[in-house]
Every structure is written in C-alpha cells, then in structure tokens.
Amino acid sequence: MRPRNRVLALGSAGALVTATLIAGAVATPAAGANNGQGQDRETRGAAIAAERAAKAGIDWQDCPADWGLAKPIQCGYVSVPIDYADPYGKQIKLAVDRIGNTGTKEERQGALLYNPGGPGGSGLRFPTRVTNKNAIWANVAKAYDFVGFDPRGVGHSAPISCADPQKFAEGSKLDPVPDSEADKSVQRKLAREYAHGCLQRTGRAMLQQMTTPNTVRDLDVIRAALGEQKLNFLGVSYGTYLGAVYGTMFPGHVRRMVVDSVVNPARENVWYQANLNQDVAFEGRWKDWQDWVAANDATYHLGATRDAVQQQYLKLRATAKKSPIGGVVGPNELISFFQSAPYYDSSWAPVAKVFSKYVAGDTLALVDAAAPDMSDIAGNVSSENGNAVYTAVECTDAKWPTNWKTWDRDNMRLHKTAPFMTWANAWMNLPCATWPVKQQNPVDVKTGKGLPEVLIVQSTRDAATPYAGAVELHKRFKGSRLITEKDAGSHGVTGLANPCINDRVDTYLLTGKTDSADVTCAPHATPKA
Numbered sequence: 001m002r003p004r005n006r007v008l009a010l011g012s013a014g015a016l017v018t019a020t021l022i023a024g025a026v027a028t029p030a031a032g033a034n035n036g037q038g039q040d041r042e043t044r045g046a047a048i049a050a051e052r053a054a055k056a057g058i059d060w061q062d063c064p065a066d067w068g069l070a071k072p073i074q075c076g077y078v079s080v081p082i083d084y085a086d087p088y089g090k091q092i093k094l095a096v097d098r099i100g101n102t103g104t105k106e107e108r109q110g111a112l113l114y115n116p117g118g119p120g121g122s123g124l125r126f127p128t129r130v131t132n133k134n135a136i137w138a139n140v141a142k143a144y145d146f147v148g149f150d151p152r153g154v155g156h157s158a159p160i161s162c163a164d165p166q167k168f169a170e171g172s173k174l175d176p177v178p179d180s181e182a183d184k185s186v187q188r189k190l191a192r193e194y195a196h197g198c199l200q201r202t203g204r205a206m207l208q209q210m211t212t213p214n215t216v217r218d219l220d221v222i223r224a225a226l227g228e229q230k231l232n233f234l235g236v237s238y239g240t241y242l243g244a245v246y247g248t249m250f251p252g253h254v255r256r257m258v259v260d261s262v263v264n265p266a267r268e269n270v271w272y273q274a275n276l277n278q279d280v281a282f283e284g285r286w287k288d289w290q291d292w293v294a295a296n297d298a299t300y301h302l303g304a305t306r307d308a309v310q311q312q313y314l315k316l317r318a319t320a321k322k323s324p325i326g327g328v329v330g331p332n333e334l335i336s337f338f339q340s341a342p343y344y345d346s347s348w349a350p351v352a353k354v355f356s357k358y359v360a361g362d363t364l365a366l367v368d369a370a371a372p373d374m375s376d377i378a379g380n381v382s383s384e385n386g387n388a389v390y391t392a393v394e395c396t397d398a399k400w401p402t403n404w405k406t407w408d409r410d411n412m413r414l415h416k417t418a419p420f421m422t423w424a425n426a427w428m429n430l431p432c433a434t435w436p437v438k439q440q441n442p443v444d445v446k447t448g449k450g451l452p453e454v455l456i457v458q459s460t461r462d463a464a465t466p467y468a469g470a471v472e473l474h475k476r477f478k479g480s481r482l483i484t485e486k487d488a489g490s491h492g493v494t495g496l497a498n499p500c501i502n503d504r505v506d507t508y509l510l511t512g513k514t515d516s517a518d519v520t521c522a523p524h525a526t527p528k529a
Helices: 040-056 135-143 165-170 181-202 212-225 238-249 272-295 306-322 331-338 345-359 363-370 377-397 404-415 422-434 468-476 499-511
Strands: 074-081 091-099 110-115 144-149 231-237 254-262 455-459 481-485 519-521
Touching (some): 110 212, 110 238, 212 377, 231 238, 254 468, 254 499, 272 306, 272 404, 306 345, 377 422, 468 481
C-alpha cells in the first residue's frame, strides 16, 4: 500500500441522473452512490463525463516507444474532468492500454480492468501478463481483454509532483528513529516542506481533486469509453479500496470484481489508523522472514535464531547510522531495502543474500541494492511521482490529526513493540498533518442496489494490508465470498501459484460462480533459500 521507494528523512445521498444515456456503455449511478457526501454535482458530472467518453471511445494506437509496451499491446487516452462538479471545465487525459482476449470471439466476455495499488501505482503493465505468457492468467486471458491504466496524477496521466525528483532520490541519511526532540523537529520541518512542495508543484486545483472517489469516477468513465455496460475489475492492495468505493458509488455498474490484499474500508481506518495498523503487521511479517533466514542459516550464516538475525540487523543499522555505508546507505535506505522482504516472499532470498554478503565482508552488494541510482533519471521521476500521488490521495481523502502530540504519542507507544517500520511510516505520512488543501470524509463503504457477488482474497500474515481489512469488507459487501490463504503473508495473492486460489479466481471470472461458503487455502510454497 505504501510506496517502497521512499521513507521520508502511505449514509447515502445523491440524485439519479437525467442525462441522455448511451445504451450498452453508460449506466445511471445508483441513488445513494455518493454515500452521504451530498455530492450531487459530482454524481451528475460523472454521468456526463461517462456519456461523453462512450461517444468518443478510445483511439487505440501502437504505444509510444518509451512506454516499454510492445505490440500487440495498444495504448490510448480517456479524457476526464479534473473536478467532476465542473464536468465541462478543464480536462486531463488518462493513459490506458489493452491487449485483446486470446480466445475466440465467442469466448470473449469483455474487458478486465486492473489497478495494482499505491495510491500511485501504474496498471499499464497488466497486458504484459498475456505477452509474457503468464500461466496463472492464461485461462482468464482467453475471455477478457486485459486493460491497464495510469490513475489521475500517475505516470502518463497528468503526473503530479511534490519535490525535485533528483533531490527526492538522494533521500535523507537521517535515522527515521529519533534520538531526541531535536531529531523530531527536523523531521517535522521536512514534512511541512514536502506538503508545501505538493501545493507549489502540483497546484491547488489538481491537488484538491486527488481523491479516491475521483479515481473511482475516472474508472467508471474508462468503463464507458471501452463500450462496457458493466465493469470487470481486479484490484490489489489500494486497488481493493478503489473496488470497495466503486462498488459503493456504482453498485449497479459492477459485473465481476476480485479484490486481493484488502485495505480496511472502515471510515475510522482511512488513513491514519491504517498506517498504524500496518506498522504492527510489518513487525509480524519481519519476524516471519527472520525465522526463515534463521532456518536457512546453513545458506546465509546470519544466525540460527530470530534474535540472532535481529542482532545482525541492529548491528548493520548502527554501523550505517554512525557512517553511511559506501557514503550513501544510511538507516533510511536500509529500511527502504529491507522492507521488501516483509512485503513480498519473492524478496526473501534476494534480501537475505545481500545481507549475508555484507556480513561476510562484501559491502558493495548492499550499496548496489540499497543506494539511490542518481543516473536513473526516468526511474527517479517515476519514484517521486508515485510518492507524490500516494501522499496526495491519502492526505486529501480523509481528516488526519493536526496536533503533533497525537502523532508523537501514538508512534512512541507503537515503536516499543513494532520498531521496524513505525517511525519511518510516521514521517512518510506526516505531511498530512499540515496538508494545504481541504481534507475530505471517507466514503462509507456498503452494499448498494445491484452489487453482485464480490470475490475477496487475502492472506492472514499480510503486512501492508492486515487480514482484518478483508474481514471488514466481507461484512460490508453482502453476498461476497472470502478466500483466506492461511499462514501466508506475501502481498498480492492472486499473482502467486496456489491452485486452491488460482482455480477459484478463474472460475469466478469465467463463470461468476463461487463456493457455497468461504474457503481457507493452505499457503503457497515457501521460498527456497
């Protein structure tokens, strides 16, 4: 849910629309779509934008060479208003791409749209699951066009910025864990400056409209532009929150929806509490990784117990704090590097290997893996953009505490039991305490008229989106089905090889059918050392 490339120093109202609708592409938002927000103008604006997009369609062309999306993937744009309350006002173009279904015309069921999370993640790589012959998705690809998009503010869709990308890439060599009140003051100043930078570099008009509900409206406009009467959607991580809000605002527009690694949609969780909950879950998954490293001590020589591995990490951290390794890798960079292990099982062995080499005397491997690459201009632009969108959406979506004492109290307490991520996460989100545009109220996620069965997939040990989030969405979406991957924690379950899960996702997307009850699956294969 939070970008891995940066650690700083992550009731119903609404009117039915009376606009002329285009059959097969534009559907009227359900009454109650705007969830007690009183945003009738946005409701009408979204329908107007969708109608316009349905008429215009998408002018599909070969993708620009520098996008890295080769034929037969095609690219195009969909225009959306910056502010849905002013649908005829300034527009931005959202980048979309697609690859047609691999089966017959008769097998085709429409388009499957995808969001990988963030906020700030690009979905444009989704069609490459077909061109790369990803076996897990081969059956679904026969029936669906795979469609990706860059959400508003991301990548090729009117990208926003909060800081100079090269300066952002340099990062901060400060230890995120403060030693003194003076350390906290420095970090608070950095957070204020970052928030101000978002306003200066992005502009108030765009920054104010960087919200989940607007991205959901954009998603519905893309649906209309594709000529799809209803949406088929796969959302992972923050993409599950897009799905939850879409299902609330446009319940009658949903055909099939899979949400994987679920953000807790409770209003009181979005977003301050969500990040505190992440800290606890990251600590648990960090220990899972350390247990695995210890079990493979014959390979990595980092210690035969979790505590021994932790002591090696703390020793490395202390060394980097005293003097950045290679002059560039301090505690901040270490967290950015090591946090990929609790995120993804695919990082367990690579991270352990680099760590092992360092302890054996090879510092170069760690510098290569963890230091910023100042020569990667495009990558640094992308990283800064991703973080800007993450911050803009989470800070604008919801009210955050403005009193520093609240942040200090909560993170001091949490750090005692969850030291791995707590302070780094706090500084990353602290710009929300001094956010320069109006903060909204989160949507009250609920089951609306016409919402079909939604498939929820979640592992029990997920660090970025703790298991409770899936349980909460399951309660709120009546008739939904929950698949639990027990004793696993890699973030993003549907992309992993686990037939118990893969077969059920296939069946749901291809037939709409689910099991008669919730299902618990054994974990996917443990990584090999």
